[in-house]
Amino acid sequence: MFIHKCLKNSIAKNTFYSLTILILCTYSLHGCNKMIRQQIETETAKMVTSLDMSSGYYLDLYTNDSKDKERNGKIELDSWDDEMFFEVENQGKARKLSIQMYVDYKQAPIIIEENKYDIFVIDASEEYSNVFSFRLEESLDTNMNHSLLTILTAGSDIYTSQTEFELTDSYSIALNHILSFGKDNTLVNSLYDYEEAEIATEYNSTGLLLNTDITKRSRKLPERELAVKANDSFDLQYQVGGYEDCSNIAIIITVGFNQAKINNQDYLLCETKNGELLTGIANLKAPENPGLYEIMGWAITNPFNDDKSHYLPLESSFRFTLKVE
Secondary structure, rough: OOOOOOOOEEEEEEEEOOOOOEEEEEEOEEEEEOOOOEEEEHHHHHOOOOOOOEEEEEEEEEEEOOOOOOOOOOOOOOOOOOOOEEEEEEEOOEEEEEEEEEEEOOOEEEEEEEEOOOOOEEEEEOOEEEEEEEOOOOOOOOEEEEEEEEEEEEEOOOOOHHHOOOOOOOOOEEEEEEOOOOOOOOOOOOOOOOOOOOEEOOOOOEEEEEEEEOOOOOOOOOOOOEOOOOOOOEEEEEEOOOOOOOOHHHHEEEEEEEEEEEEEEEEEEEEEOOEEEEHHHHHHHOOOOOEHHHHHHEEEEEOOOOOOOOOOEEEEEOOOOEEOO
């Protein structure tokens, strides 16, 4: 539950292997100018004995007008190319961080200091704090409101297949906002129809899981690496859901930090009720260039609901490596 008062609540997330050490994540939700702060402490009992404390990383998004106000999940703009800001902090250990933006759940380039970025990469030192001014590169219909999804990913220089630690589904902070251009504007609706997903009645779980078992549809973690040929299509099973008070869920998958087409769509949209866990097949296409690519995914609950005031950072899938040969 989102708390509208400053410094009111903190939520423990799942254990997080920062892809080099095992750590425990805690998300702190603030209604002031610090919305999501991820405090990270090492869990030394399960790994080697001499681990450095890592205090984590943080993401916030605002405008000049909203900087010192309570966050309500809404970014109010006059024009589609108005200036916005994202704030990034990193503490405890050096990390490579990446920022991606999605408008209406389609990856959108941004302009920073007159340069265009599809993926903005930050080499964050162990004590890092910076605010970046940005604007959207592509115009929007301002007669409608739009969603703006911002994803900060940690360890963007690391491949899961080259690590010895356990897989993780806690590697990002993903915040979903409404870009508001008028109080009476409606939110743009989905481009796609609902998927024909099945109900996974034998499992009781919450979140998003991607793996390569497309026959038995078992609930297991993905292999650390999946090998495919360049340009070949490949299938993943998705399991998503378990959310109460949720009528539909969108799924975004990235391959090498670029949004992947899923079943020839930018995202999948599933209809759900009563906390159902759904399962289906996601068909993707491998990149044309050989190499290693991380596969990651996020689940967006009620993506086309224009009330974003009660939300948490999006849940992510376990990340793994795609080896393109």
